[in-house]
Amino acid sequence: MGFIVSEPIDVRAIEAEVSQQSNGAVCTFIGQVRTRSRGRDVAYLEYDAYVPMAEKMLADLVERACSRWDVTVALKHRIGRIELGAASVVVCVGSEHRAAAFEACRWCIDTLKETVPIWKKEVCPDGEFWIEGEDAVKAG
Amino acid sequence: MTEPPSTSPAAPRLLGAHMPTAGGISKSLISGKAIGCTAIQLFTGSPRQWHHPPLDPEVAAAFKVTKAETGIAFTVAHDSYLINLAAPDSEILERSRKAFRRELDRAEALDIPWVVTHMGAHLDSTEEAGIALLVESLRAILEETEGYSAGIALETTAGQGTGLGYRFEQIARVMEGVGPHPRLGVCLDTCHIFVAGYDIRTKAAYEHSFGEFDRLIGYDALKVIHCNDAKKPLGSRVDRHEHIGDGEIGMEAFRLLVTDPKLVHVPIILETPDSDTMHAVNLDRLKRLAASQSLGIRVKVRLFGHFSDLSDTVEEVDLPANSTVADLAKLLGERDARLSGLQTACRAAVNEEYVQSTAVVNEGDEVAFIPPMSGG
Ligand SMILES: [Zn+2]
Numbered sequence: 001m002g003f004i005v006s007e008p009i010d011v012r013a014i015e016a017e018v019s020q021q022s023n024g025a026v027c028t029f030i031g032q033v034r035t036r037s038r039g040r041d042v043a044y045l046e047y048d049a050y051v052p053m054a055e056k057m058l059a060d061l062v063e064r065a066c067s068r069w070d071v072t073v074a075l076k077h078r079i080g081r082i083e084l085g086a087a088s089v090v091v092c093v094g095s096e097h098r099a100a101a102f103e104a105c106r107w108c109i110d111t112l113k114e115t116v117p118i119w120k121k122e123v124c125p126d127g128e129f130w131i132e133g134e135d136a137v138k139a140g
Numbered sequence: 141m142t143e144p145p146s147t148s149p150a151a152p153r154l155l156g157a158h159m160p161t162a163g164g165i166s167k168s169l170i171s172g173k174a175i176g177c178t179a180i181q182l183f184t185g186s187p188r189q190w191h192h193p194p195l196d197p198e199v200a201a202a203f204k205v206t207k208a209e210t211g212i213a214f215t216v217a218h219d220s221y222l223i224n225l226a227a228p229d230s231e232i233l234e235r236s237r238k239a240f241r242r243e244l245d246r247a248e249a250l251d252i253p254w255v256v257t258h259m260g261a262h263l264d265s266t267e268e269a270g271i272a273l274l275v276e277s278l279r280a281i282l283e284e285t286e287g288y289s290a291g292i293a294l295e296t297t298a299g300q301g302t303g304l305g306y307r308f309e310q311i312a313r314v315m316e317g318v319g320p321h322p323r324l325g326v327c328l329d330t331c332h333i334f335v336a337g338y339d340i341r342t343k344a345a346y347e348h349s350f351g352e353f354d355r356l357i358g359y360d361a362l363k364v365i366h367c368n369d370a371k372k373p374l375g376s377r378v379d380r381h382e383h384i385g386d387g388e389i390g391m392e393a394f395r396l397l398v399t400d401p402k403l404v405h406v407p408i409i410l411e412t413p414d415s416d417t418m419h420a421v422n423l424d425r426l427k428r429l430a431a432s433q434s435l436g437i438r439v440k441v442r443l444f445g446h447f448s449d450l451s452d453t454v455e456e457v458d459l460p461a462n463s464t465v466a467d468l469a470k471l472l473g474e475r476d477a478r479l480s481g482l483q484t485a486c487r488a489a490v491n492e493e494y495v496q497s498t499a500v501v502n503e504g505d506e507v508a509f510i511p512p513m514s515g516g
């Protein structure tokens with residue numbers, strides 16, 4: 001099963017992957033599509049990824065988090081068209097104690113944003129914009 | 141023998157530079173050989189003087205011996221800057237014609253097959269009148285030097301001031317006016333044609349501009365190429381030469397030129413600045429580009445974010461062996477200016493691993509340019 005999916009993400013199913021009874025804590029981060037971005041109304045988002053490289057990097061990221069905090073990690077990132085309010089990314093961390101779960105979960109989403117080759121395009125009433133770091137670049 | 145010697149198409153590409161003659165004209169051959177030239181250009185007299193002492197037969201003989209010793213296969217002379225074969229002032233015109241005849245005399249004595257000349261300037265007269273005078277000058281000189289081997293190569297110019305020869309049509313009209321002659325040819329200068337408005341920076345632009353040259357003048361007439369990058373932009377009509385690949389023209393045009401199968405038999409001469417230190421460097425750049433044809437590699441390029449809208453997102457690109465990721469980004473930027481941000485705004489990955497821009501790419505690699513990301 002890949003980390004990059006094009007269907008809606010089933011959050012409960014991912015949580016279930018890390019909720020074995022030895023874990024006293026499960027921390028879930030959900031990134032979802034918001035209605036306003038940089039002062040513009042957003043109609044929906046389109047995500048694109050360099051899929052083979054993103055898969056490799058996410059596998060590596062999960063492995064590093066697991067060994068660093070001794071936790072269990074499950075995550076999915078969705079690509080393609082995503083409607084307002086729907087989840088674009090879900091990170092679930094299961095751990096004996098909550099501190100490690102919070103810390104590892106935060107590290108996973110931060111590292112993903114910084115290093116994994118995925119881009120979003122905001123589709124707005126006034127045009128489409130690729131989000132490249134701090135910049136919104138008109139698409140087309 | 142009336143036909144100037146020409147190089148066989150099977151021979152390797154003759155490549156060299158304009159070499160200084162301080163210390164005697166034979167020095168141009170020796171210093172040319174030292175940096176790996178197989179062709180050189182020289183001034184046979186001082187380029188800023190009207191009068192030169194007659195060529196000493198011993199000096200001429202020594203030049204020919206040195207040429208044989210150095211194995212420099214092609215020599216070409218450039219005429220004095222003072223000569224204006226289209227001058228409206230009859231005194232200057234006569235002086236120019238005499239001086240140019242002496243240029244041909246010296247070339248003949250030195251076994252130099254071509255003397256390159258700029259086409260002159262019409263100054264306060266008209267283009268039409270200038271071309272007519274130039275045709276008359278060339279006819280007279282060719283007639284007076286009948287039986288010579290040394291011929292005249294008209295150089296494409298930058299179009300500064302009232303200079304003639306910056307449109308291929310003008311050169312075509314002069315050649316038509318003189319009539320077909322085995323001792324009348326053309327020298328194409330890449331810097332000059334570029335600043336005169338002929339774009340050669342992409343494959344399409346190169347093919348269009350050289351296609352125009354072939355259609356209007358003909359490749360048969362092309363006897364020597366001056367290879368110079370340009371400090372000033374396309375169409376600026378300002379003639380400032382720059383090192384190969386460092387100017388407004390860029391490396392891709394020179395790669396297309398030195399690998400153009402239709403032009404392999406035409407000698408190439410550099411006239412780039414800082415001859416002492418940089419001729420060897422520029423020569424090496426051309427040689428590497430020429431070698432890239434046989435040693436070239438093909439990589440797969442992937443673009444993302446807004447760059448994916450500008451070009452095919454997956455593309456095969458040919459480039460010289462030992463190219464780096466930065467070279468590839470530069471090449472793509474030269475082919476399409478909208479991709480110039482690949483160099484500055486993107487990280488690169490080779491075969492799905494991040495690399496530095498100095499990383500060398502290999503045959504079959506997949507190179508991805510990764511703009512700032514926005515996953516999450
Ligand atoms: Zn030139």
Ligand SMILES: [Zn+2]
Nearest residue numbers: 331332379381
């Ligand atoms: Zn020039």
